[in-house]
Amino acid sequence: MFDMGWSELLVVGVVALIVVGPKDLPVLFRKVGQFVGKAKGMAREFSSAMNDAADDTGMREMSSGLNKSLKAATNPLGTAMDEVKSATKSLTNIDPDSETGKLAAKRAEDAKKMQAVRDRTIAERKQREAKEALAAADAEVSKLAKPAAKKAPAKKAAAKPAAAKKAPAKKAAAPKAAAAKKPAAKKPAAKKPAAKKSDT
Numbered sequence: 532m533f534d535m536g537w538s539e540l541l542v543v544g545v546v547a548l549i550v551v552g553p554k555d556l557p558v559l560f561r562k563v564g565q566f567v568g569k570a571k572g573m574a575r576e577f578s579s580a581m582n583d584a585a586d587d588t589g590m591r592e593m594s595s596g597l598n599k600s601l602k603a604a605t606n607p608l609g610t611a612m613d614e615v616k617s618a619t620k621s622l623t624n625i626d627p628d629s630e631t632g633k634l635a636a637k638r639a640e641d642a643k644k645m646q647a648v649r650d651r652t653i654a655e656r657k658q659r660e661a662k663e664a665l666a667a668a669d670a671e672v673s674k675l676a677k678p679a680a681k682k683a684p685a686k687k688a689a690a691k692p693a694a695a696k697k698a699p700a701k702k703a704a705a706p707k708a709a710a711a712k713k714p715a716a717k718k719p720a721a722k723k724p725a726a727k728k729s730d731t
Contacts, residue, residue, distance in 0.1 A: 535543075544659040551559050585591055 547559065548556060
């Protein structure tokens with residue numbers, strides 16, 4: 532409405548300061564603020580009165596109907612989809628005493644029974660698989676336990692004689708090592724052929 536920039540506001544402020552004076556300037560701002568507040572309140576009351584008058588005359592209903600027709604004209608596919616959705620909602624509201632309602636109730640009951648049977652079958656299969664897995668694990672543990680039990684006594688029996696055999700072996704190895712430390716007899720060195728002298 533009033534197209535004023537910062538430079539115009541600065542000029543108005545300087546003129547107000549010169550004309551009104553620094554003492555009366557806060558009083559002027561307070562009165563201007565009160566006036567603006569009253570003007571906003573009056574504008575708010577006017578717009579609410581106009582809205583009430585529009586509601587009383589039915590203008591809102593006409594405008595909403597006009598908006599729907601404009602929407603249908605601009606987007607026929609969206610309008611058709613909205614009509615299909617409203618039609619399907621009306622089809623789901625079936626009278627339970629009618630033949631269709633009874634058939635729908637029977638189908639729902641059959642679906643619940645099938646779901647219960649399926650859930651029970653799944654539970655039984657999981658239980659059977661758990662038993663099979665437990666039996667396989669027990670068989671594996673028993674296979675591992677049997678060879679370990681057979682190997683343990685054999686190790687103990689073999690360990691005792693080996694300890695007895697090791698002690699004499701060390702004593703017998705000592706004279707062999709002494710014999711190996713004796714120096715070997717020296718072989719005479721082979722003679723190298725003499726180099727030929729040339730007459731040059």
